[in-house]
Amino acid sequence: MxxxxxxxxxxxxxxxxxxxxxxxxxxxxxxxxxxxxxxNSMMKKLAEKKLVFYESYKPLRLTDKGRREAxxxxxxxxxxxxxLVEKMGFGWEEVHEIAEQVEHIQxxxxxxxxxxxxxxxxxxPHGSPIPDKNGKLVWRQYQKxxxxxxxxxxxxxxxxxxxxxxxxxxxxxxxxxxxxxxxxAVEPFDGSMTVSYGKHTALVLSSTVTERLLVEPAGT
Amino acid sequence: MxxxxxxxxxxxxxxxxxxxxxxxxxxxxxxxxxxxxxxNSMMKKLAEKKLVFYESYKPLRLTDKGRREAxxxxxxxxxxxxxLVEKMGFGWEEVHEIAEQVEHIQxxxxxxxxxxxxxxxxxxPHGSPIPDKNGKLVWRQYQKxxxxxxxxxxxxxxxxxxxxxxxxxxxxxxxxxxxxxxxxAVEPFDGSMTVSYGKHTALVLSSTVTERLLVEPAGT
DNA sequence: ATATAAAGTTAGCTGGCTCTAACAAATAAA
DNA sequence: TTTATTTGTTAGAGCCAGCTAACTTTATAT
Ligand SMILES: [Mn+2]
Ligand SMILES: [Mn+2]
Ligand SMILES: [Mn+2]
Ligand SMILES: [Mn+2]
Numbered sequence: 001m002x003x004x005x006x007x008x009x010x011x012x013x014x015x016x017x018x019x020x021x022x023x024x025x026x027x028x029x030x031x032x033x034x035x036x037x038x039x040n041s042m043m044k045k046l047a048e049k050k051l052v053f054y055e056s057y058k059p060l061r062l063t064d065k066g067r068r069e070a071x072x073x074x075x076x077x078x079x080x081x082x083x084l085v086e087k088m089g090f091g092w093e094e095v096h097e098i099a100e101q102v103e104h105i106q107x108x109x110x111x112x113x114x115x116x117x118x119x120x121x122x123x124x125p126h127g128s129p130i131p132d133k134n135g136k137l138v139w140r141q142y143q144k145x146x147x148x149x150x151x152x153x154x155x156x157x158x159x160x161x162x163x164x165x166x167x168x169x170x171x172x173x174x175x176x177x178x179x180x181x182x183x184x185a186v187e188p189f190d191g192s193m194t195v196s197y198g199k200h201t202a203l204v205l206s207s208t209v210t211e212r213l214l215v216e217p218a219g220t
Numbered sequence: 221m222x223x224x225x226x227x228x229x230x231x232x233x234x235x236x237x238x239x240x241x242x243x244x245x246x247x248x249x250x251x252x253x254x255x256x257x258x259x260n261s262m263m264k265k266l267a268e269k270k271l272v273f274y275e276s277y278k279p280l281r282l283t284d285k286g287r288r289e290a291x292x293x294x295x296x297x298x299x300x301x302x303x304l305v306e307k308m309g310f311g312w313e314e315v316h317e318i319a320e321q322v323e324h325i326q327x328x329x330x331x332x333x334x335x336x337x338x339x340x341x342x343x344x345p346h347g348s349p350i351p352d353k354n355g356k357l358v359w360r361q362y363q364k365x366x367x368x369x370x371x372x373x374x375x376x377x378x379x380x381x382x383x384x385x386x387x388x389x390x391x392x393x394x395x396x397x398x399x400x401x402x403x404x405a406v407e408p409f410d411g412s413m414t415v416s417y418g419k420h421t422a423l424v425l426s427s428t429v430t431e432r433l434l435v436e437p438a439g440t
Numbered sequence: 441a442t443a444t445a446a447a448g449t450t451a452g453c454t455g456g457c458t459c460t461a462a463c464a465a466a467t468a469a470a
Numbered sequence: 471t472t473t474a475t476t477t478g479t480t481a482g483a484g485c486c487a488g489c490t491a492a493c494t495t496t497a498t499a500t
Contacts, residue, residue: 005457026477038458040479045456057465057478087307088333098327107318113308225487246447258488260449265486277448277495 002049004104007073008032009042010051011103013062014070022059071135076111077103078124078131083114085125092125093167126167127158127177127214142214145181146191146207153182154215161212169209174198180218222269224324227293228252229262230271231323233282234290242279291355296331297323298344298351303334305345312345313387346387347378347397347434362434365401366411366427373402374435381432389429394418400438 002010012031016023025043029036047054051066062070080099084090090098105111115121123129131137142157156179159166170176175197184202185194191207205213222230232251236243245263249256267274271286282290300319304310310318325331335341343349351357362377376399379386390396395417404422405414411427425433 003456024477025479034457035459036478037460037480042457084330088337090329090333094329098325098330101325101327102322105318105321107321109310109314110304110318113310117308223486244447245449249447254487255489256448257450257490262487 001106002051002069006042006046006049006051007069007104009039009046010062010066010070011073011077013052013060014067014074017062020059021061023061024059028060068135071131071137072133073103074137075131075133075135076105078128079111079114079118079121081124081126082118082121082130086118086121087114091167091171092162093164093171095125096162096164123158125177126162127156140216142216144211145193145205145213145215146210148183148215150183150186153180153218155180155218155220156213157216158214159212160214166212173203174200175213181215221326222271222289226262226266226269226271227289227324229259229266230282230286230290231293231297233272233280234287234294237282240279241281243281244279248280288355291351291357292353293323294357295351295353295355296325298348299331299334299338299341301344301346302338302341302350306338306341307334311387311391312382313384313391315345316382316384343378345397346382347376360436362436364431365413365425365433365435366430368403368435370403370406373400373438375400375438375440376433377436378434379432380434386432393423394420395433401435 009028009032012028013023016027016031025036025039028043029039032039043052043054043060046052046066050063051069053061053063077099080102081092081095084095084098085092121130127142129137129139140157144160145154145156148154156175156177158177159170161167179197181195181197183193183195187193191210193205193210194202195205196202229248229252232248233243236247236251245256245259249259252259263272263274263280266272266286270283271289273281273283297319300322301312301315304315304318305312341350347362349357349359360377364380365374365376368374376395376397378397379390381387399417401415401417403413403415407413411430413425413430414422415425416422
């Protein structure tokens, strides 16, 4: 059994992995807000447990086992967020912090029950996919809103930032998942977009925002 | 903020307190399955935090602050058990272990939401009272089934043992809270009782069982 | 009253997870 | 290609929560 601490390292490794599955110690250190020497020794420990490939001065990589265990924790996190929103009436901006704690509960039955009650959901309230019971996670092919062009109509599919601050900002603009958004103009200077959706006919989104929104073409 | 470890000590102190509110180090040590020297030093730490009164070679006592904080953890534990049974479909025999972990979640909103969804319950699935928001807990005046006499009719109000094993035994005999039980006979030799309830006309309960069941007079 | 047993304490050690300071390797800049 | 910067590692320390061994105090039996 992995400790709560180890679980948080695994999750961070998983989510920081680049296309090659590689993560730097420095990067991980910054994400977790834990100093590099601490991270370094934890990586040696996780390597002992066959969860991480570790070689001096080389990037870190999760083993299959490590990736699986990370996926299972993320599964618990996302099922929890979904449960909190769908069954307990929380807003999507309130659930990440709570799930960060609940994900460490050791009880398969607890999360299985959530899964059943929710009807085996495929995505969490932020549009992120929920890994299956083997910890396997697959993202649908979304792109960032920032990469779309004027004239396109898109559906808001997921957010890349689940902090209360960002989601509260989206709430204030009535931006929700599933919303159909039309891009009216893109300002070349700073990348800000003028968009329309629902009752909003001309709302401006900064690139800070459009970088954090994932969309798919309308009608998929 | 208290650590998970400190919270478990506080809960144990609370539940072991005798009529004078006193608890011995040895007693606490056995309950927590932690050796006496470890308990001893933790008591000094909790005394520093003004949660317990500690004097060498004298019994331990929770301070008002300690009792309040213990009560609030027990509140979270019992609300969780109630939520698991009432809203998630768990059996009363499955919830204690899960609640033992969930009680440490730091989120007032999480437990407030449970409270609202449950309609402000006064007791948990095992008949134990749920402390109020100030951590105050009051037991109704129940007595042990073992203290009742032949001929009496009683209502099963609470269990003193929430282990899976005991509750599974009760399930197998269809013994549930709220059940009306008539005592047909008490065997003086070993204190075992022959009782009738529901479809059961003559079922024998050992004193091990009757010691763990709390009852009140039928018609209260 | 004395001896024995039980309960409580002290001292010193361990493992888990964190840190800072100093050093080494790899990468980027000049 | 040499130098500077960034990244990664080692060494040594501290705090937390546990342990055993040895000792002291209090309670119980004889
Ligand atoms: Mn989240
Ligand atoms: Mn977490
Ligand atoms: Mn319980
Ligand atoms: Mn607990």
